[in-house]
Amino acid sequence: NAIVGGVRAVIGHVPESWLPGGTPDPLIDKRVTLGEQQSRVDGPDKVRGAARFAAEVAMENLLYAAFVHSTIARGRIADIDVSAAAAASGVALVMTYRNAPKMSVPPPIGMTNLKAAGNHTLPIMQDPEIRWNGQVVAVVLAETREQADHAATLVRVRYDAAPARTRFEEGKASAYTPESILVERNRIEKGGPSRKFAEAAFKIDAVYTTPWENHNPIEPHAATIVWRDGKLIVHDATQMIHGTAGSLAKIFGPNAGDVEVSSPYVGGGFGAKGLWDHQILGAAAAKLADRPVRVALSRASMHRLIGGRMQTEQRVALAANADGKLNGLLHHGFGVRPLHSICDEGFTLTGRSLYASESFDIVQHYVDLDLLANSFMRGPGETPGTFAIECAMDELAHAIGMDPLELRRRNVATRDPLSGAPHSQSAMMEAYDLGATRIGWDRRLAEPGVRREGEWLIGMGCASGTFPFMRMPGTSVRITIDASGHAHVSSAAHEMGMGTATVQRQHAADRLGLPLDRVTVTIGDSSLPFASFAGGSSQTASLAAAISSASAKLVAELMRIAGNDTPLAGLKPSEVEFSDGGVCSVGDHARQESFASILRRANRSDLSVVGESGAPLEIMKYSMHSTSANFCELRVSEVTGEIRVDRLVGAFDCGRILNAKTASSQFKGGMIMGLGMALTEETLLDERTGRILSTSLADYHVPVHLDVPDIEVLWTDIPDPRTPLGARGIGEIGTTGVAAAIANAVFNATGKRVRDLPLTLDKLV
Ligand code: MOS
Secondary structure, three states: OHHHHHHHHHHOOOOHHHOOOOOOOHHHHOOOOOOOOOOOOOHHHHHHOOOOOHHHOOOOOOEEEEEEEOOOOOEEEEEEEOHHHHHOOOEEEEEOOOOOOOOOOOOEOEOOEOOOOEOEOOOOOOOOEEOOOOOEEEEEEEOOHHHHHHHHOOOEEEEEEOOOOOOHHHHHHOOEOOOEEOOEEOOEEEOOHHHHHHHOOEEEEEEEEEOOEOOOOOOOOEEEEEEEOOEEEEEEOOOOHHHHHHHHHHHHOOOHHHEEEEOOOOOOOOOOOOEOHHHHHHHHHHHHHOOOEEEEOOHHHHHHHOOOEOOEEEEEEEEEOOOOOEEEEEEEEEEEOOOOEOOOOOHHHHHHHOEOOOOEEEEEEEEOOOOOOOOOOOOOOHHHHHHHHHHHHHHHHHHHOOOHHHHHHHHEOOEOOOOOOEEOOOOHHHHHHHHHHHHOHHHOOOOOOOOEEOOEEEEEEEEEEEEEOOOOOOOEEEEEEEOOOOEEEEOOOOOOOOOHHHHHHHHHHHHHOOOHHHEEEEOOEOOOOOOOOOOOOOHHHHHHHHHHHHHHHHHHHHHHHHOOOOOOOOOOHHHEEEEOOEEEEOOOOOOEEEHHHHHHHOOOOEEEEEEEOOOOOHHHHOEOEEEEEEEEEEEEEOOOOOEEEEEEEEEEEOEOOOOHHHHHHHHHHHHHHHHHHHHOOOOOEEOOOOEEOOOOOOOOOOOOHHHOOEEEEEEOOOOOOOOHHHEOOOOOHHHOOHHHHHHHHHHHHHOOOOOEOOOOHHHOO
């Protein structure tokens, strides 16, 4: 993957003929259980309360952790007095940098290191240095959570404060400009943008800002941790099981095999559920106290310890000729990324793939501040990026006097605008047509501010969404066929609510020619074969490739052990296929033997194979993106400035949809995050002190039921011939473009262009 990334960084896409592969997955057109509306396999346990989450794992002799957070952004601890806390009732241990065990810096998560999960590169509780306001300075362990919380208030810290850099505007002056954004180059100047801008018939040039945002999964971060016989066992809520195990092994020294991470259920992640300080500090405190420890973060601790989406300021300029064809696309921007952050939020990637502009001028700068590391949050890069680009497209359409949908139609990319590589599959305008019909786009009036009902001004808006296709190498799956002919599929994959096991069970059943009730899928534990993280909307494709490779091995193994007495004797693996619970001759199925019969004759109780997803060569050859068309209809009160979103329609072009029910939930959840981004979400920072002020759901507003309108989800369902199962990712695309569609609808309703998220009512009155 390092090589894939390196080559892409240097030369962009390579010609198709340079690399092997490219035969479409035979399951692309086969519709057995895939594509059906299957309910979640984990649904009944969740509804009954039988699903055990990380903070619910029972353990004898358990201690509860509470954290003391620093109250300055930079400096050192001059003195820390833990005597009152240590003497408080129920307290077993107070850990500070003075008695914490030696721990090395967390190995950072990266595309080239899928066995690591760290989100920042700072030492954790190894010295008296303070590096952000909210850093943990003491861990209190007590017999009950309440005793720990109380004792934490008794820790007295005196600081030698140093001047801290906590202001965005000041940080911009000394911004840094790295050459790489993910696997693309940062500075792009192509096609002579300055000349194109000078000659253009129409131009717009505006600055858009998006705030710092925090993930707020319904389940706050938690881990139940024990050292048993020298082995570190972590029941975690994570979307990076093997990454967490691998990182903890490095941090604490023992071999990777000695760390076990289990995470069968995760109550939402959105990018936040990786390795942060709490698991590391919990494991360290458990080691010191020699007792099991539960860490369950409060919302306040979450906001102080788990990084969120970076704050951005983006300038977008667009130039077009008289018929609306883009001559120039400029996207410059600043985003907060402390130097210790791992997450490279490429918000300027958006404009490189969506539209066929004749010229490009793109660069992204980073602001280093003394703050908590920023991190991955659903659709990192594209989520803030589409807000800027797609509002700008709406502004351009208005300037030209053209329907905004028509402007997209004239400019939609038919191949990669920068490299010229062909799309693997792309039908964004079909998605636009589906969405436009559903919302009734022809009812929209081009002139803003003229549709009204009483005090309410009514408007409609649209915007594109996009997210790249990703597939991770090295993801492994074991398939075991048992004596009764059932298939057991296992991998250390993740379930954050998206339906991982549900969809892969459908996949395995179709691939192996078995009915659903003869397939089980086990995920969520580091003892299972390696799986990369559940991130970048890549997990489904990674697992699908691994299952596909394992089933090829399974054919070969079955034929080998079937020997010469089978009706299949003499056939090559390429001349057989799976069907009806066994192996048959291709096409006519004239010769066949069931799995159970093959195993019985071979005297085997079971047969196991492991398959692995290979290098994602397809992304080097093709421009691969999920895209969407977002539509919104809303009303704005002329009296209060309040926005009421009446309808959201999302039409998605993401390859083939594997499960209508779980996909629809994914898309809706993503769109609700986009709604929150548009209207309410904002992490409030006191720029004087670097202190986060919004530390509860009362301060950080996520949409509640009353805020969420009727949401309709549609999809093109066109298989992508370059991906496993013909599917692309659907986890993150749902959020991209939604905030722009809403802001564009606000403009259509009111004539007011708000370029600063969230769209709170003070900006509209
Ligand atoms: Mo995602 S932000 O890769 O969970």
